Amino acid sequence: MTEPASGDVPRYCVIGAGAAGLAALQVLTAQGFAVECFERGENVGGQWHQTYDSLHLISSRNVSGFLKFPMPSDLPVYPSRAQMCAYITSFADRFGLRRHIRFGSEVTSVTPEGPQGRDGWWVGTSDGLRRRFDGVLVANGHFWDPHLPKDAADFAGRSLHSSQYRGPADIVGQRVLVVGAGNSGCDLAVDMVNARLDVSISIRQGRVFQPKAFFGRSRSEIAWLARLPPRIQERVMRVLVHIVAGPPEAYPGLPLPLTRNLNDQPPVLNTLLLYWIQHGRIEVVPAIDRIEEQTVRFTDGTARDFDTILWATGYRITLPFLDSTLLRWADGVPLRVAGMTVPVGLQRLYFIGLADPRGPQLPVFGQQTRLVARLLRLTERNGLPVDAFHRQVPETRMEVVRGEWMSQMKATTRLVDRLEKQLGG
Helix, strand or coil, X not given: XXXXXXXXXXXXXXXXXXXXXXXXXXXXXXXXXXXXXXXXXXXXXXXXXXXXXXXXXXXXXXXXXXXXXXXXXXXXXXXXXXXXXXXXXXXXXXCCHHHHEEECCCEEEEEXXXXXXXXXXXXXXXXXXXXXXXXXXXXXXXXXXXCCCHHHHHECCEEEEHHHCCCHHHCCCCEEEEECCCHHHHHHHHHHHHCCCEEEEECCCECCEECCEECCEEHHHCHHHHCCCHHHHHHHHHHHHHHHHCCHHHCCCCCCECCCCHHHCCCEECCHHHHHHHCCCEEEECCEEEEEECEEEXXXXXXXXXXXXXXXXXXXXXXXXXXXXXXXXXCCEECEECCCCEECXXXXXXXXXXXXXXXXXXXXXXXXXXXXXXXXHHHHHHCCCHHHHHHHCCCCCCCCCCCCHHHHHHHHHHHHHHHHHHHCC
């Protein structure tokens, strides 16, 4: 069913009803935008319903909630997966977001009308709908298309990506190898230890493992630390981490990090891994060289047999509904400006949630959408083309794919302030 272009009232589309999509939906509807959200599943919350049972939030409850919707004070400091699902569901219900969501409707195509989407986008769905929108906010998440190395196909035992793992019942045998030492890899290794399994973890590159709390308080709630300039804050944090965890040499097998600067590496907040390494319950092994049946050979020449391998090797950024040639890419990620919301070279298309800023994630989704809402107003009232906006972004690296989110956001906000004043937005 094809619907004609909208009339006088601009209509916008949000793709996905996970945490990012819900945040976008709440901000836009609260500001009076006409919005429709498409969700391929039958519930809100997305990946939070599908990840492993032992998952807990890394950042603390008090700073990790949606904008204007704090987490209940009776939750633990670091809520569990189940508690996060309940909280996200309550957010959707509190603001009546379900009535804007078309469940069981997967977006299959997003095609531009006019050069680079200048005149809007046509959205097609799995249930036969084809409708034109004045803008599209992509919030389909980036933790659903597993990245598996080629070696995974060579293993003859039980082989699972972290996205397929729910709990120890998914494991076959006693000998388990976890590949990857990011936050998920550390969680899975600790989960295996608690199930009394024989655990090894393959760490290709050294990194600094950081505690979630200092002095009994969540690191994100230490006010004096947050007030320090970023460079000084990193140095103080580095000292605190060293005091709490000590050097990598204190933990048998851990490779040395390429840098000890915390801002130059992805944050891994887990000291339970270190605890169990020192107790001899987790063995650290190097990168995999090759796999022969159930024998894994490592780069240091050693080999071990395993019954199960858990691959905590991350995800690919996948946009199956969008022609990838419309975007500019770097390292498998679309290049964006404006707090990582505006894809370089396109108009009236925005990304919400496709960012990895340090710290809480849910507040970021709302902040990104508030910025996008201002851009939508500028476009509606003044016809400001986004390519003109690209040219005016001051000192903001388009190549940013992970860090510097806050500096991007501040630079863009200053620009929007100026444009609104000039154009009367």
